[in-house]
Amino acid sequence: MNNIWLILIATILVNNFVFSYFLGICPFLGVSGKASSAIGMGFAATFVMTMTAFVTWLINRYILIPYNLEFLETVSFILVIASLVQFVEMFLKKVIPSLYKALGIFLPLITTNCIVLGLALLGSMRNYNLLENVVFGFGAGIGFTLALTIMAGIREEIEFADVPEPLKGGGITLIIAGLLALAFMGFSGMLGGG
Amino acid sequence: MKKAFVNGLVKENPVLVGLLGLCSVLAVSNTAINSVFMAAAVTFVLVFSSLIISIIRKIIPDQVRIPSFIVVIATFVTIADLFLKAYFPEISKNLGPFVPLIVVNCIILARQEAFASKNPVHYALADALGMSIGYSWVIILLGIVRELLGFGTIFGHRVLGAWFHPFVVMLLPPGAFITLGVMVGTMRWIQAKASKS
Numbered sequence A: 001m002n003n004i005w006l007i008l009i010a011t012i013l014v015n016n017f018v019f020s021y022f023l024g025i026c027p028f029l030g031v032s033g034k035a036s037s038a039i040g041m042g043f044a045a046t047f048v049m050t051m052t053a054f055v056t057w058l059i060n061r062y063i064l065i066p067y068n069l070e071f072l073e074t075v076s077f078i079l080v081i082a083s084l085v086q087f088v089e090m091f092l093k094k095v096i097p098s099l100y101k102a103l104g105i106f107l108p109l110i111t112t113n114c115i116v117l118g119l120a121l122l123g124s125m126r127n128y129n130l131l132e133n134v135v136f137g138f139g140a141g142i143g144f145t146l147a148l149t150i151m152a153g154i155r156e157e158i159e160f161a162d163v164p165e166p167l168k169g170g171g172i173t174l175i176i177a178g179l180l181a182l183a184f185m186g187f188s189g190m191l192g193g194g
Numbered sequence B: 001m002k003k004a005f006v007n008g009l010v011k012e013n014p015v016l017v018g019l020l021g022l023c024s025v026l027a028v029s030n031t032a033i034n035s036v037f038m039a040a041a042v043t044f045v046l047v048f049s050s051l052i053i054s055i056i057r058k059i060i061p062d063q064v065r066i067p068s069f070i071v072v073i074a075t076f077v078t079i080a081d082l083f084l085k086a087y088f089p090e091i092s093k094n095l096g097p098f099v100p101l102i103v104v105n106c107i108i109l110a111r112q113e114a115f116a117s118k119n120p121v122h123y124a125l126a127d128a129l130g131m132s133i134g135y136s137w138v139i140i141l142l143g144i145v146r147e148l149l150g151f152g153t154i155f156g157h158r159v160l161g162a163w164f165h166p167f168v169v170m171l172l173p174p175g176a177f178i179t180l181g182v183m184v185g186t187m188r189w190i191q192a193k194a195s196k197s
Helices: A002-014 A025-030 A035-064 A069-097 A097-103 A104-109 A116-126 A131-156 A170-189 B004-008 B024-026 B032-054 B063-085 B090-100 B102-103 B106-116 B120-150 B172-197
Strands: none
Touching: A002 A097, A002 A170, A025 A116, A025 A131, A025 A170, A025 B024, A035 A069, A035 A104, A035 A116, A035 A131, A035 B004, A069 A097, A069 A116, A069 B063, A069 B102, A104 B063, A116 A131, A116 B102, A131 A170, A131 B032, A170 B172, B004 B120, B024 B032, B024 B102, B024 B120, B024 B172, B032 B063, B032 B090, B032 B102, B032 B106, B063 B090, B063 B106, B102 B106, B106 B120, B106 B172, B120 B172
């Protein structure tokens, strides 16, 4: 049980996917202009990532490894993720149309988002068991939501700040991300110097 | 045709202007040599995927084009990944999951969607080459800057003397974000100057 908590805390704070693995940077820069859409995007991603962690673990353990097909890892994971996202999209369109509208183009973009495939690949490198892998996926999603929300909050403030002309948009966002990454490095002492 | 090639170099640089494909740019640019290998892998995948997709563009049904692109791209990514694992195991370890992650690199999919699937082969190739070079010079420059400030070396050769105290932070994630942010800003500034004069 301890192990599960450790994985959860580690993926949310210490090894936050955005700030220490640089995964999910595109939506991080693109969607994070508004706090409300940042949260929606974050939860959509968390949902997809938890499901992905579950499904890819099964595929890896029961199909790829027994038949020595590990070299197909990339191809098979991306196909699974693409179908999952399609499913989430249809689900949201039916059940929460307002959220579906707010997410707009970003939902299909989750497919081609490194954070989901990165999660699947990192998970398969780490030899987690099924529960650990699902927690790993969930934690990564929450960490991503956290990063998006913090960034959105800062950017709403930045709107009113006097940013030098060339740094407006991408430049200042990257520099803020750097400072946030620096802050998140502070968490690395939390887990026994880990 | 020349325009298709030149576009990606500076004016529509996929990284600095388009802000695409940042994951790999930020993650593996901690040393110059890693950047060079990453740039080569991306170039290989982008050029060959554009070639194939441009050739088969008329037989791909519109509804399933994205999955088809992804399968083509994933094939070349797997080739690149296995090649690196076999011949450069050390580098492959450094690059970690970022070589397989080229599959979801926005630059590559964006070029297929926006260009290769709509244009004849030689244009698609010119575009892919231009974009690859645009990506490559940014990631290699970033790698050189980070390695220089983080270790005092370039491609493993010491260039700054013993007086230099390395900034460890340049090798860590914050250094990557901040350096790229400064590069994006500098690029904008130069472009704004150039368009005024």
